[in-house]
Amino acid sequence: MQKEIELFKEHLKKINLKVTSQRLKVLEAFLKTEKHLSCEELFLIVHRNAPEVGYTTVYRTLKLIQKSGLAREVDFGDRVSRLEHEYGHQHHDHMVCLKCGKFFEVYEPEIEALQDKLAKKKNFTPVRHKMEIFGYCRECGKK
Amino acid sequence: MQKEIELFKEHLKKINLKVTSQRLKVLEAFLKTEKHLSCEELFLIVHRNAPEVGYTTVYRTLKLIQKSGLAREVDFGDRVSRLEHEYGHQHHDHMVCLKCGKFFEVYEPEIEALQDKLAKKKNFTPVRHKMEIFGYCRECGKK
DNA sequence: ATGAAATTGAAAATCATTTTCAATTATACT
DNA sequence: AGTATAATTGAAAATGATTTTCAATTTCAT
Numbered sequence: 001m002q003k004e005i006e007l008f009k010e011h012l013k014k015i016n017l018k019v020t021s022q023r024l025k026v027l028e029a030f031l032k033t034e035k036h037l038s039c040e041e042l043f044l045i046v047h048r049n050a051p052e053v054g055y056t057t058v059y060r061t062l063k064l065i066q067k068s069g070l071a072r073e074v075d076f077g078d079r080v081s082r083l084e085h086e087y088g089h090q091h092h093d094h095m096v097c098l099k100c101g102k103f104f105e106v107y108e109p110e111i112e113a114l115q116d117k118l119a120k121k122k123n124f125t126p127v128r129h130k131m132e133i134f135g136y137c138r139e140c141g142k143k
Numbered sequence: 144m145q146k147e148i149e150l151f152k153e154h155l156k157k158i159n160l161k162v163t164s165q166r167l168k169v170l171e172a173f174l175k176t177e178k179h180l181s182c183e184e185l186f187l188i189v190h191r192n193a194p195e196v197g198y199t200t201v202y203r204t205l206k207l208i209q210k211s212g213l214a215r216e217v218d219f220g221d222r223v224s225r226l227e228h229e230y231g232h233q234h235h236d237h238m239v240c241l242k243c244g245k246f247f248e249v250y251e252p253e254i255e256a257l258q259d260k261l262a263k264k265k266n267f268t269p270v271r272h273k274m275e276i277f278g279y280c281r282e283c284g285k286k
Numbered sequence: 287a288t289g290a291a292a293t294t295g296a297a298a299a300t301c302a303t304t305t306t307c308a309a310t311t312a313t314a315c316t
Numbered sequence: 317a318g319t320a321t322a323a324t325t326g327a328a329a330a331t332g333a334t335t336t337t338c339a340a341t342t343t344c345a346t
Contacts (some may be wrong), residue, residue: 012276018229022232056176075220076216077216077218077273082158091230095262095265095267095269097267098270104265104267106261106265108257108261110201110257111261113255113256113259114251114253114257115254115274118170118249118251118254118276119238119276119278122238122247122249122281123280123281124238124240124247124276124278124279124280124281125278125279125284126238126276126278127241127277127278127279128276128277128278129274129275129277130220130273130274130275130277131258131272131273131274132267132272132273132274133258133261133262133267133269133271134269134270134271134272135262135268135269135270135271136267136268136270137266137267138265138266138267141268
């Protein structure tokens with residue numbers, strides 16, 4: 001976690017932003033929680049220990065965490081932005097259960113390779129991609 | 144287009160909803176426009192010819208069009224819901240240009256097959272999926 | 287035709303996100 | 317350490333898409 005905090009501080013320095021206690025509190029709360037967090041969820045966590053940190057600051061810090069490369073936005077199509085850890089984590093996609101809402105991280109190198117191939121074929125320079133498979137998890141089965 | 148209108152009317156009957164001129168106007172405007180439309184865009188089109196149809200009705204009819212199986216929601220991650228034609232159209236995914244915003248429909252059977260295989264491996268029953276590749280189109284190049 | 291039930295559109299509510307702004311704080315430089 | 321300056325903060329308001337409310341209107345089975 002120390003490594004991530006250093007990276008974040010470096011990123012702030014690089015773009016002439018300041019290291020503040022609020023920013024560090026938000027970052028630490030994010031790093032401690034290995035989950036896909038929405039801004040509101042993270043705000044509630046931070047607020048528990050540090051009620052003086054406002055929602056806006058959490059929101060803004062989340063953007064900075066993304067830009068510093070420590071987090072990536074995931075989009076499950078519910079119009080809520082969620083962040084997942086990026087640093088030290090391999091790229092992956094998701095399978096989302098339509099019934100219980102649980103999701104699973106998946107990674108399939110063959111699919112990744114085919115995506116790149118497909119882009120190349122269309123003269124498209126891929127930067128990132130999203131893939132989500134929606135359906136029913138083992139427990140929920142399909143009806 | 145007649146076929147689609149019939150399907151829509153059948154769908155309404157099946158769930159005890161009424162066939163109204165507003166609903167038909169919205170449906171026809173949607174069918175005539177072979178594009179990925181947001182609710183607002185469709186409202187503007189409908190409004191041009193039929194100013195008496197309100198935004199709310201367009202919004203609600205769009206939901207019905209989706210449920211009737213004539214349209215599918217696409218999500219380009221900008222928090223705006225867009226609908227594309229589903230009936231008589233093959234499933235496909237998208238490549239979205241980060242610079243000019245243009246998108247292209249793509250379909251790669253091998254990827255589709257691998258997605259199903261991946262789901263099966265995880266005991267997951269896939270229902271639908273989304274895949275979007277973001278990057279730079281031929282014209283915009285990278286950088 | 288009639289009446290129950292659905293529909294309509296304007297306006298308001300919701301909800302996540304984003305901006306505004308005056309007061310506060312971090313940092314570079316004496 | 318003190319100071320100037322530029323960034324930061326949090327509350328509140330603005331935004332923008334979506335969704336609900338509700339009284340008036342319309343549909344359609346009978």
